[in-house]
Amino acid sequence: MRHDLRVFPPLGTQPLRRRLLALGATAIAACALGLAAPQAHAADKIIIMVGGINKLIYLPPKLAESLGYFKEEGLDVELQSQPAGVDAENELLAGAVQAVVGYYDHSIDLQSKGKEVTSITQLLLVPGGMEMVRADLAGTVRSMADLKGKTLGVTGLGSSSSFLAQYLASRAGLKAGDYSILPVGAGNTLIAAMKQKRVDVAWTTEPTTSILLASGAAKVLVDMSSVEGTKAALGGLYPASSLYVHRSWMMSHKAEAQKLARAFVKTLKYIQTHSAEDVAEKMPKDYYGGNKAIYVQALKASLPMYSPDGKMPAGGPEQVLKVMAGFNPNIKGKNIDLAKTYTNEFVDAVK
Structure with missing residues (x-):
C-alpha cells in the first residue's frame, strides 16, 4: 500500500x-x-521453498500441510515451489524464505562457498531417482560408460542431479569433456526433452519415472530409488531430501526449528504406518498427472526411500562428501566441517 x-x-x-x-x-x-x-x-510466517513440490522425493512437506501437522505445532507455514533444488537454495541465501526442502548435499556445497546451512530433519535415505536412457538408445547405452558424446539431462546446473550424474560418469571412467550436460527441469519439461531427443540420458524421480516407463519413452539405466541400488551405484548411502535452514536462523529460532522437526517426524511416521493409497488420498489431485493408478504405483515403490525417524544415517554425510569431492571444484582442497551441515538435535527431542 502507498502512503502519500x-x-x-x-x-x-x-x-x-x-x-x-x-x-x-x-x-x-x-x-x-x-x-x-x-x-x-x-x-x-515460515516460508519453506521446495525443489519441485509435486515430486515424490519432496512429498513430506505437502503431506505435513495436508495432515495439519504445521498448524498443530502452532506454525504459520507457507509452501512454495521451485523446479530445482539449486533455485530453492538461492531463495534461502537471498533471505526470501526461512527453510528449504532440498537435497542435503547443498549444505556441503554451500559451506565450501562460505555459507552455512544446516539440515535439521532428514527425509530421504537415498536419492530416490533414476538415470533413464531414451528407449531408442537402450540397445547401445547400457551403462554410464556408454555416454561418451551423449547429452545428460539434469534439473539444473549445480543441482544435486548434476552432482550425481557427474559422479556416476566419473565412476564409469568418463571425464567431464566426454559428455555434455543440459538443464531440463523436471516433470513435463524433462519428458518433453526426452521425446524431442534433446537429451540422451536424464535424471528423474517419481512419478515422472513411472510415466516414462509406462509410455515406453525411456528405460532405467541406474536405479537409486532403493538402499540396495544406491549402494551398488555409489558405494554407500546417499541421504538426499532434507529440511535445511540457515545455521544462524536455527540458532536464533530454536523453538520454531523444534516445531518444524516435530511436524516432519510425525509425517514420516504417518508414511511408515499407512498405505500408498492412504498417502495418495492426502495429496492434491493435480499431483496425479491425470493417472492416479500410476501415481499410487510410483508411491508404493517409493515408500522404502523415506527415513523412518528423520535422523541422519550413520556414514551418510561422509559418503555425500566423498561423492562431491570427486569432481566439485568448490570442495576440492576445502576443509568441510560436516558437524555443521546437519544436526539430529531436534529430531532426537521428538517424543
Missing part, C-alpha cells in the same frame, strides 16, 4: 516544531491502523 504524504503543506511553510509533531502523529496513526502489521506477520 503530500497532504501536508510544503515543509518550508511550517515551523520545525509543527512539522515534527505532524510527522510523528502520522507515524502513530499508521501503527494504530495496522499499517505495520504485514512486517510483523511476515516475521512470524
Whole structure:
C-alpha cells in the first residue's frame, strides 16, 4: 500500500516544531491502523521453498500441510515451489524464505562457498531417482560408460542431479569433456526433452519415472530409488531430501526449528504406518498427472526411500562428501566441517 504524504503543506511553510509533531502523529496513526502489521506477520510466517513440490522425493512437506501437522505445532507455514533444488537454495541465501526442502548435499556445497546451512530433519535415505536412457538408445547405452558424446539431462546446473550424474560418469571412467550436460527441469519439461531427443540420458524421480516407463519413452539405466541400488551405484548411502535452514536462523529460532522437526517426524511416521493409497488420498489431485493408478504405483515403490525417524544415517554425510569431492571444484582442497551441515538435535527431542 502507498502512503502519500503530500497532504501536508510544503515543509518550508511550517515551523520545525509543527512539522515534527505532524510527522510523528502520522507515524502513530499508521501503527494504530495496522499499517505495520504485514512486517510483523511476515516475521512470524515460515516460508519453506521446495525443489519441485509435486515430486515424490519432496512429498513430506505437502503431506505435513495436508495432515495439519504445521498448524498443530502452532506454525504459520507457507509452501512454495521451485523446479530445482539449486533455485530453492538461492531463495534461502537471498533471505526470501526461512527453510528449504532440498537435497542435503547443498549444505556441503554451500559451506565450501562460505555459507552455512544446516539440515535439521532428514527425509530421504537415498536419492530416490533414476538415470533413464531414451528407449531408442537402450540397445547401445547400457551403462554410464556408454555416454561418451551423449547429452545428460539434469534439473539444473549445480543441482544435486548434476552432482550425481557427474559422479556416476566419473565412476564409469568418463571425464567431464566426454559428455555434455543440459538443464531440463523436471516433470513435463524433462519428458518433453526426452521425446524431442534433446537429451540422451536424464535424471528423474517419481512419478515422472513411472510415466516414462509406462509410455515406453525411456528405460532405467541406474536405479537409486532403493538402499540396495544406491549402494551398488555409489558405494554407500546417499541421504538426499532434507529440511535445511540457515545455521544462524536455527540458532536464533530454536523453538520454531523444534516445531518444524516435530511436524516432519510425525509425517514420516504417518508414511511408515499407512498405505500408498492412504498417502495418495492426502495429496492434491493435480499431483496425479491425470493417472492416479500410476501415481499410487510410483508411491508404493517409493515408500522404502523415506527415513523412518528423520535422523541422519550413520556414514551418510561422509559418503555425500566423498561423492562431491570427486569432481566439485568448490570442495576440492576445502576443509568441510560436516558437524555443521546437519544436526539430529531436534529430531532426537521428538517424543
